[in-house]
Amino acid sequence: MSLRNIAIIAHVDHGKTTLVDQLFRQSGTFRDNQRVEERAMDSNDLEKERGITILAKPTSIEWEGTRINIVDTPGHADFGGEVERILSMVDGVILLVDSSEGAMPQTKFVTGKALALGLKPIVVVNKIDRPDERTQEVLDEVFDLFVSLEATDEQLDFPVLFASGRNGYASEDPQARSGTLTPMFQKIVDHVPPPALDVDAPFTFLVTLLDRDNFLGRILTGRVTSGTVKVNQPIHALDMDGKVIETGRASKIMSFRGLDRVPVEEARAGDIISLAGLAVATVANTICDTSVTVPIQAQPIDPPTLSMRFAVNDSPMAGREGTKVTSRMIRDRLEREAESNVAIKVTESEDKDSFEVAGRGELQLGVLIETMRREGFELGISRPRVLFKDGENGLEEPYETVVIDVDDEYSGTVVDKMAIRKAELTDMRPSGGGKTRITFSAPSRGLIGYHGEFLSDTRGTGIMNRLFEKYGPHKGKIEGRKNGVLISNGAGEANAYALGPLEERGVLMVGVGEALYEGMIVGENAKPEDLEVNPMKSKALTNFRASGKDDAVRLSPPKKLTLEQAIAYIDDDEMVEVTPKSIRLRKRYLDPNERKRMSRAKAAA
Secondary structure, rough: OOOEEEEEOOOOOOHHHHHHHHHHHHHHEEEEEOOOOOOOOOOHHHHHOOOEEEOOOEEEEEEOOOEEEEEEOOOOHHHHHHHHHHHHHHEEEEEEEEEEOOOOOOHHHHHHHHHHHHEEEEEEEOOOOOOOHHHHHHHHHHHHHHOOOOOHHHHOOOOEEEEOOOEEEEEEEOOOOOOOOHHHHHHHHHHHHOOOOOOOOOEEEEEEEEEEOOOOEEEEEEEEOOOOEEEEOOOEEEEOOOOOEEEOOOOEEEEEOEEEEEOOOEEEOOEEEEOOOOOOOOOOOOEHHHHHHOOOOOOOOHHHOOOEEEEEEOOOOOOOOOOEHHHHHHHHHHHHHHHHHHOOEEEEOOOOOEEEEEEEEEHHHHHHHHHHHHHHOOOEEEOOOEEEEEOOOOOEEEEEEEEEEEEHHHHHHHHHHHHHEEEEHEEEEEEOOOOEEEEEEEHHHOOOOOOHHHHHHHHOOEEEEEEEEEEEEOOOOOOOOOOOEEOOOOOOOOHHHHHHOOOEEEEEEEOOOOOEEOOEEEEEEOOOEEEEEHHHHHOOOOOOOOOOOOOOOOOOOOOOOOHHHHHHOOOOEEEEEEEEOOOEEEOOOOOOOHHHHHHHHHHHH
């Protein structure tokens, strides 16, 4: 049976996972009467909730005697660590672009990596049935993008298909509005070359993905680069320098059939497989026959640009809502994450009670925290901070390319707000339909916490896309949060009598009956300074009766922040307490005297 290995590249929400579902159905991978969830490739709970792909997943379909291995890759740049490794497993890529939105920053990020590896793209313009489609302009944008990414003449001569993933058709005719995906299957077989690898050479295999199984232990996934591997064959693992780190046997070999891993007796060069039997080998290691001493060159990974402190929860409510609360449990979990996710780096602090976790962006670290809280962890999380480095001309910080699509009426507000964050406007043009596309080069530091404000400023209609650009000169001080916070001065339950007057001071973040502790943030002050308040104060009881009934206190609903909003909101001297049931904001130092002492020490420094 002939073989094709392809990856699908697309921006968030351009319809990639939905298209893969249709490829499954039309290839016969799913039976007609089989009940399958929509977007079957988004198997992780967070992927389903957020509608994005976080984990790269290989799958396989058969079409007219050809096995097509497809890898559904993350579209978000924060998960780019997955993307770079995936591309080393495939021989071609499908670039999927929305017929209205066109090529977006994350598309540029992954496409650039694919073109640099010499992969030849098939361009699919998806959602051509949109009323606001601008198919020809989008195709021109894709061509310009390839030119800017220094594509070869062969790569620029790309085939084009026009499709609707949701309705399950593709065609070379941009006016087509019905049909099947047969033209896409045919284009993959005709345009993507079969793996040109040596089956007779000794077995080699580069690990690109890693996960665990309760029964099989560590499972390594990647493509067989040369030779053949059989069950129980002796193998060893080499690091990037060629040093042997482990020797063992291939106890189980699994190939992909649809969404399932199926045990096989052997695998040949070109096959994408999962392998069990080794306990130490990890991503970017070469697994090979014991006679092989030279490792396969692995794709270098872009460095992390952002870090957060993950600490043991030391609030007065610690241990009440979670089951995993010790530093040892947190360390083990973070080390396991760093092992399988090469874009994350974990460093233990000197006090052994906190860990510095560096990654690609707020979304990536936010997903990790959300996953951990669902697993029963309690954590204290610091404000994100960018990672600086020393360059030729002094201190440098990470910059991002920010592309914003916004209604014309809000463009002025967005430009003003981005200017405050030291962003430089690099391009501004109308994108049709009363919208403007604005491009900035902005320091990552200034973008922390801006997304929520951006959505408020654009009444929820704006779309912001960010992409790591470079390390550049340090931009100096950037204005942070303008408002102070309301801090509880004691422990107890919040009550309506006390909260009523506090509403005049600012915006409350807690409701009646919530358990509070000293140093916990209960609201946002309307003024710039922090204010200590008593949200537990009860009405004094007297023997005198009021002539009329006491007026019932009517409170506005409290402002409840999501995990991402809370992480973006806090200041340097504050933390987010994360448990499986609650997200609370607090001061890092709960005691007011200690807060004053630390504040004076910081001012002196």
